[in-house]
Amino acid sequence: MNKTWNNKAWFLVLPVLLLVAFSAIIPLMTVVNYSMQDTFGNNQFFWAGTDWFTDVLHSDRFWNALARNLIFSFVILAIEIPLGIFVALNMPKKGIGVPVCLVLMALPLLIPWNVVGTIWQVFGRVDIGLLGHYLRILGVDYNYTQDPVDAWATVIVMDVWHWTSLVVLLCYAGLVSIPDAYYQAAKIDGASRWSVFRYIQLPKMKRVLLIAVLLRFMDSFMIYTEPFVVTGGGPGNSTTFLSIDLVKMAVGQFDLGPAAAMSIIYFLIILLLSWVFYTVMTSQDAKG
Amino acid sequence: MARITLDHIRHAYGPKPSTDKDYALKEVHHEWDDGGAYALLGPSGCGKTTLLNIISGLLTPSEGKILFDGTDVTHLPTEKRNIAQVFQFPVIYDTMTVYDNLAFPLRNRRLPEAEVDKRVRDILSMIDLSDWAGRKAQGLTADQKQKISLGRGLVRSDVNAILFDEPLTVIDPHMKWVLRSQLKRLHRRSGFTMVYVTHDQTEALTFADKVVVMYEGEIVQIGTPVELFERPRHTFVGYFIGSPGMNFLPAALAGSIITVGHQQIALAHRPEIAPDAKLELGIRPEFVKLSREGMPISISKVEDVGRQKIVRASFQGHPLAAVVPEDTEIPADPRVAFEPAALNLYANSWRVETGARP
Incomplete structure (x- = not known):
């Protein structure tokens, strides 16, 4: 049988193609363009080859920011995922408590990023902030603008406050889809609380957990607004994550070439790590 | 294996039942023999599942007592009643193998592994899944899954009773016959007290020695299939059993x-x-x-x-x-x-x- 070739079909793809081109391909190629050239204004460009990439990959500044970013992502995943599961397990399954809890959980997610940052920036201030003020009264030497550890703690607690809800809601959705008969059967089989979690609840939550881990990883790896508002990347460079560093380089110093090269490396890292997460977490399905 | 005594049991789902209509289960007062095969038969909403859940301990009756071999178990939780129950839809532990699924209730009770292995292999051959023992339970068909659920109910040797809540609903018609006769054979061999809930008269009449017909929260007759056919105690039994009624x-x-x-x-x-x-x-x-x-x-x-x-x-x-x-x-x-x-x-x-x- 011969296939009918009808080139008119391409016209149907065209709108999407144009849209994707404008929203993704053209900007990305612009960045590629910048990353390979040097410019001093006046629209004068000089070929730079892979120089910027070599520069970025040899700069401590980049590796430090990357390390901070990885640590940050790891820490918030290690807190938000177990905490989210724990909260979801303890949420009511029926009654008036359900809508109340759901609304409370959704609230932080509805607040714009920069507002979250502002809230915590004020909240943590030692002169007028509730948190900062009372920590001082309790005798804790807390000051996120001076002490790197305090700055880190503030940024992490803020992220946990902002995003654990997402993990909770996803897990809760997985949990309520489990029919009662499973719990009844587990009781009859004499399963312990841990077995119920391990063999009934966790398997049912697996898919949503995968989504939660991926979303939280990508988001936290790209985090910009909140730490920028709270600490501005400081004190020193202690909370300067990749995105903050990138903006400093591109907008602050106007080093478009290195910034473009860094963007591309940054993009590839996120892509690679997301792929690794996904592969590792879905590979267990394939076994057995 | 136990004699089950239902002592003036009533149950209402609402908090304060006042009239007869508030009760999902009107007074039930009966004694079921040790080793009997009983079928609870009735239309949807007649209270048969309520009664079953009261026996298994998933529900505590509003009034009355339930006794196993003369011991009051009304307030004992399910896991202490030593009961097995098979549900309408297959309940399997997805991440475990077929073998581990069957071994689960035994291992939870800390049986020696040699004994576990013996019983699991026994059940595997009975439900015809020996070749699937090492497979993950996840990818099986609905009737294979339900066989595992059945198997988990049958694997324990010390149960007081095995309760079935419309277990063959999801099974293919030809498989129903096979499983039903296997259950019947198993009942003869093991001597477990079995209670089987169904709304299908054929299933009830072929499985049970005694059929318990329920109607609007009440037991209207307990009898052998012949008794139900020849001497229905209530017009509902006459109408419900037989085709046409x-x-x-x-x-x-x-x-x-x-x-x-x-x-x-x-x-x-x-x-x-x-x-x-x-x-x-x-x-x-x-x-x-x-x-x-x-x-x-x-x-x-x-x-x-x-x-x-x-x-x-x-x-x-x-x-x-x-x-x-x-x-x-x-x-x-x-x-x-x-x-x-x-x-x-x-x-x-x-x-x-x-x-x-x-």
Whole structure:
């Protein structure tokens, strides 16, 4: 049988193609363009080859920011995922408590990023902030603008406050889809609380957990607004994550070439790590 | 293995039941023998699952006590009652292998691994899944999954009773027959007390020694399949069991003579009945004899159902069904006679002892 070739079909793809081109391909190629050239204004460009990439990959500044970013992502995943599961397990399954809890959980997610940052920036201030003020009264030497550890703690607690809800809601959705008969059967089989979690609840939550881990990883790896508002990347460079560093380089110093090269490396890292997460977490399905 | 005593049990889902209507389960007071196979039969919403959950301990009855072998277990949680239950939809542990699924209830009870292995292999061969032992339970078909659920119910040797809550709903029809006969064989071999909830009369009648018919939260009759067929205690049983169900004809009684419309039928005995009771005469379609003699009827329809015919007719203005052999000729002037031994009299829906025993 011969296939009918009808080139008119391409016209149907065209709108999407144009849209994707404008929203993704053209900007990305612009960045590629910048990353390979040097410019001093006046629209004068000089070929730079892979120089910027070599520069970025040899700069401590980049590796430090990357390390901070990885640590940050790891820490918030290690807190938000177990905490989210724990909260979801303890949420009511029926009654008036359900809508109340759901609304409370959704609230932080509805607040714009920069507002979250502002809230915590004020909240943590030692002169007028509730948190900062009372920590001082309790005798804790807390000051996120001076002490790197305090700055880190503030940024992490803020992220946990902002995003654990997402993990909770996803897990809760997985949990309520489990029919009662499973719990009844587990009781009859004499399963312990841990077995119920391990063999009934966790398997049912697996898919949503995968989504939660991926979303939280990508988001936290790209985090910009909140730490920028709270600490501005400081004190020193202690909370300067990749995105903050990138903006400093591109907008602050106007080093478009290195910034473009860094963007591309940054993009590839996120892509690679997301792929690794996904592969590792879905590979267990394939076994057995 | 245990004798189950249901001592004046009532259950209401609402908090403060006041009238009879508030009870999902009206008073149940019965004793079920050790090693018996019972089927709870009734339409949806008649309280059979409620009763089952009370026995398994997933529900605590509002009133009354439940005893296993004379020991009060009313307030014992499910896991302490030593009961197995199989649910309507397969419950399997996705991440475990078939083998581990079956071993799970035993390992939770810390049985030695050698004993676990012996029992699991036994059950695997019984449910015909020996070749699948090492497979993850996740990718199996619905009836294989349900077999695992059944197997997990059967694997424990020390259970007081095994409860089945419409376990064959999701199973293919031909597989139903196989599993049902396997269950029956298993019951004979093991001697477990088994309680089987279903709304399918065929399933109930083939599985159970004693069928418990429930209607609107009440047990209306407990009996062998033959008893349910020949002597339904309640009009509901007559109507629910059998296909087509029993014929009920509004009747009046004078002495030992029953009058339906203009026809009179003599009873062997003189029943005692309250004067204002609503009387009905019940006769199974199988005992309605069609011939050229007897009481006149007018036939409206004849359905051929294979080896038999169902004759739909009108008798004194009331619908009447008769089951006749396939080769019966339908006379032009049809008349019927009722087999005297098969007549049942009902006052306010409950059977009156007529004294006519077959």
